[in-house]
């Protein structure tokens with residue numbers, strides 16, 4: 064018997080989940096394919112950060128993206144019953160006095176004023192001789208809670224298909240896949256898009272990231288996220304997340320010892336007590352040269368869409384642009400040109 068839905072989503076990371084939320088919220092019928100692998104999203108740190116902490120800048124639509132995410136999280140709470148936003152700010156450890164001065168100067172910029180606090184903090188548990196700057200409006204997502212609950216909700220409502228989507232069984236001209244007929248299908252597979260014969264050519268490039276799960280001998284203060292070279296913050300199980308690294312060259316699906324060493328050394332540099340590595344995880348960020356996501360329609364098949372290229376900001380980009388994509392799918396609203404797949408054609 065044929066099952067008929069309005070939409071199919073392929074993937075289960077941030078891109079897929081935030082789009083699924085738009086469908087849930089608007090009572091659309093859909094099916095979401097998950098192959099049960101650990102997505103890049105599931106190994107992400109969950110940082111929600113309106114500032115770029117290398118040279119203290121911000122990015123396109125940062126305030127709009129933060130506001131939109133808060134709104135979405137309130138909406139999701141209505142059906143999962145949980146809040147996944149951990150409202151603990153990021154504290155940026157200054158490397159020297161010069162950096163601190165730069166922060167102060169930048170905090171007067173119109174675009175950075177809302178994000179860079181002029182009040183500095185001194186922590187006891189890590190080395191921070193030049194203090195830390197507080198990133199206002201930063202927070203983090205309870206990543207594991209978010210994915211566990213979203214998947215459970217999708218399953219309970221019969222939206223979930225726990226199978227790898229087999230591209231060769233898709234007949235775009237009939238709008239069918241196996242015994243499912245659909246109106247539109249959205250591919251949100253992260254780096255696995257390279258296996259998708261319809262969108263393999265989109266210009267996303269992998270950027271491999273490792274993180275450590277560590278046990279600290281002396282806990283950090285008050286659940287903040289602390290950032291020096293990388294981010295450190297407490298996990299629900301009492302351990303800490305430390306990461307992640309960036310590597311554009313590596314494509315193999317194995318732990319890289321050099322990345323582990325880099326993280327271990329960086330942590331030892333500013334955490335003055337013993338720690339033990341409990342686990343190492345890695346994932347591949349789907350990045351785009353112009354640092355903007357990719358949303359759009361297949362040039363030949365009007366019922367096939369892609370949502371990818373979320374880069375290092377999967378949460379903010381995934382949420383914000385899923386709304387644009389939803390209104391495009393439903394109401395033919397224009398995809399913002401800066402993120403439209405057409406910019407490469």
Ligand SMILES: Cc1cc2nc3c(=O)[nH]c(=O)nc-3n(C[C@H](O)[C@H](O)[C@H](O)COP(=O)(O)OP(=O)(O)OC[C@H]3O[C@@H](n4cnc5c(N)ncnc54)[C@H](O)[C@@H]3O)c2cc1C
Pocket residue numbers: 073074075076077078079096097098099100101102103104105106107108109110111226227228229251252253254255256271272273274306307308345346347348349370371372373374375376377378379
């Ligand atoms: C170490 C690290 C730390 C990060 N930290 C942050 C952070 O703090 N904040 C932030 O915002 N972002 C962070 N990111 C970036 C973020 O994780 C990515 O932008 C995001 O994961 C991309 O989401 P996605 O949905 O496009 O792809 P993915 O998360 O990779 O999800 C795609 C999913 O689709 C599934 N899939 C693929 N093909 C098929 C198929 N044929 N059938 C069924 N399923 C399929 C895959 O198994 C995968 O699970 C981090 C990334 C890494 C690696």
